[in-house]
Amino acid sequence: MSQQYPAILVIVPLLSAFAISIAGWVNKRLCFPIIVTALSVVVYASIGLLLTVLEKGVVIYHLGGWPPPVGIAYYVDHLNGLVLVVVASVALLNVIAAKKSIEQEFPDKAAPFYTLYILMVTGLLGIVVTGDAFNLYVLLEIAALTGYGLLAMGEERAQLSSLNYLYMGTIGACFYLLGVGYLYIVTGSLNMMDIARLLPPLYQSKAVLAAFIICMVGVWLKMAFFPLHSWLPNAYTHATSAASSLIAPLVTKVMVYVMIRLILTIFTPEFAFATMALNNVVVWLAVIAIVMGAILALAERNLKKMLTFIIVAEVGYMVGGAWLGNRAGMTGAILHIVNDALMTLCVFLVVGNIVYKVKGYAFEDLQGLFRKMPFTMGAFVVGAMSIIGVPPTCGFFSKWYLILGALQAGHYGFVAALIFSSLVSVVLFFRIFEICYYEPFSDHHGHDHPPEPMDEAPLLMVVPLLIVAVILILVGLYTGDIVNHIIKFAIPEGLV
């Protein structure tokens, strides 16, 4: 059984997608138990896989028994073992929390939604688990196409925003495919390990250089790296709560994973950082991304849209960290994949709860929420602290490694950008806390307004949210273990 974990990760959700769409015709109430069961199996398999990797090292799985380069190989090391657990757990927690809001927002479309949802998770898991560069492209498209569908189910403007995302996403995926094509031309292989083995003698070739740059641009487009971010804010804002709280935490992070995989495995860090001499430029681009993300977030008067610009800034964190070209920066980037997925999930689930109760997410809808929804807001405070970077929440620790990496690389612009973005986050979140706390204004001692009664979201929404909030703190406290036992081995020894 345990040898089959890599296959289970993709096969189980793929097959349950069919089961769910069939169950939708029979009885809609069957869909939810099926998807929860399937995702639970996936979480179990991903944790089992990570433990296997920790114990025995890299796991290579030949799909259908065909050995590479003919067949597709799944390749799991410490890096994607960790990301798989994150993707699987986020998907499971979110689907549980989203049930009520799906019932409220679009009860008749629940079955197609769940089908697309689990197909998207299949795509994301596949991207992470695969060891084949072309297979990655196929799964990228699976995740993207289902994503367009999920995002388009939202408000009136969602279709337009999703269409915009479709154009940009397709261009990004094409760039990636083009890059892989170049690599295939020069090496004749699509297996990542194989390419990595064949490439070093070819590093002087212009085609390899072109392949690398084209792949990078494609991936940056997909992860909304400033200034290629324009599709993201609208697409995420106008989507339904259930869809945006799946896509916002995962898609950009999985794409960051792909970027790190390209740098560390397919190419070598030496090639990416030394031969190319590009890293300084990319880190400065990341600085611009962080600063612009923060400033654009400041300009928003709408909670959900503000959060989407924070994602743009966070992408800058990870790209910058990975391109600092040292161990601490790379550690920070990988750790931030985990942390940012969790904290983005936390704040988007909060938005989901608020929308469920208040039917809006503009700033003026948020008045008096600390009284009305104390548990949701409590989790929001934890999520906000994590994004600001206050210890012991996990956001602080990845920021620590990023700053350390920047100091070691002597890149003070990146340090300044990280500090700046923390300070702006304080403003961003305390502006919201103020609205939730002070408004509507009362007299000097708050007597004349009878306090609004508590009106919390249903238990099924609040419990997963509180679990995420607790995880944010636990991951922070166990950062030392995560880094020492997992991330340390995910980065090649050569990178210091």
Next chain:
Amino acid sequence: METITSIKPLLAVLVSLLVTPMLVSSRNPNVREGWTFVAAIIKLAIVASMVPAILQGTEIVYTVAEVFPGVAIKFKVDAFGMLFALVSSSLWIVTTIYSIGYMRGLNEHSQTRYFCFFAIALSATVGVAFSANLFTLYLFYEMLSFATYPLVAHHQDREARSSGRKYLLYIVGASIGLVLPAMMICYNLTGTLEFSKQGIFTGTEPNATMLVLLLMLVLGFAKAGIMPFHSWLPAAMVAPTPVSALLHAVAVVKVGAFSVLRVLTGVFGIDLLARLNLGTVICYIAAFTVITASLIALSQDGLKRRLAFSTIGQLSYIVLGVALLSPKGMIGGMTHIAMHAFGKITLFFCAGAIFVATGKKNISEMVGIGRRMPITMVAFFIGSLSVIGLPPTGGFFSKWYLVQGTIQADQWPMLVVLLSSSLLNAAYFFPIVYKAFFCTPEEAMFENRIEEAPIWCVVPLVVTAAGSIALFFYPTLFLKLAELATR
């Protein structure tokens, strides 16, 4: 030095944190306050139980988790931390009694929230006191910043909102903007953040970065109220008076001063500061704050605002004492944490009692109040004696050591600063007391009839005033701890 591993410091920190669910779930206010008392007494008991070991010169350590190579969430109880923890946890009990009188006397809203965040703030304070390294200190420092925000903004009106903003801007802005990068640079240079007598820069060449780092760390801990990062404190006076009393005279501001002292003695180390002559820089910054704050205090009519500026000046005494880098000066600075705490909390309790009983906030409206509230005003007199530094109050000792410290360090300008500041202190406190008791019947604004604040308010201020006097006769414990800390 001997060390013992014990979980006690962690428990002392956690006890007030773990009581918050009880506070939230209590339906009956008396049960809720009962829980606060239980937590406060247990906390003091745990802290006090460690005193004998500390007095014997041992240190108590406990590591929670290693988060970075060489950096852990770690507690270490030494004499200096013990001194501060003892002061804040004992005054928490008194303040709780006072809070009950004040909050119920004014029929304040959201009392559960108030008591919860108060408990969290105390956890953070003791956490700072027991931190073994700069990272743990930073963790609890930030926790305290965010836990006090709802207390500062308690009234939820427009004034509270703008004060809350100012509070965050200064405190969090300085800690993220200055302390965090400085801490990272220290870690990058040395690979450790552990406090030690020799400082953490033992292996590195002294250079100009040191001065920059020192200034970033000293000014970044803005809770110490060193100018120009002081103006959050007068703004924070919008909070209910027990908050101003415990947090803005004892816990929060002293956490700032404590952190600065830790930076001076634990991160840089006295030897390095002396070698690079950096102590003098800090001395002059502190001296400027001492004099300027006292001068501003003279012109304040709001009683709490006058007390706030007085606090800003007194906090810089603490910093100045240690920055003198002489043993006597350090003892003076450290004991001043305790001595000033008892004196200033008395003064705030009095200000709150006056507000509860009469609704008056301004000094100009308090002529003749001594006839109406004699106990309160006598306590106020004792408190001001302690802050000025006159016998028979504990404040005399810390001033005494500070003055000796300046002579020992051969810093005559600082001696002048201390003495003239004492005169200024007298100049802004004594008129209040004088006008309260000695005025013609026409001037008096109150009827000649004794009417004190509720008993819950009066008892604590009598206790802390008595404490100030008791510290004059029995200062041994705090002096001993300070001496141990300077060794």
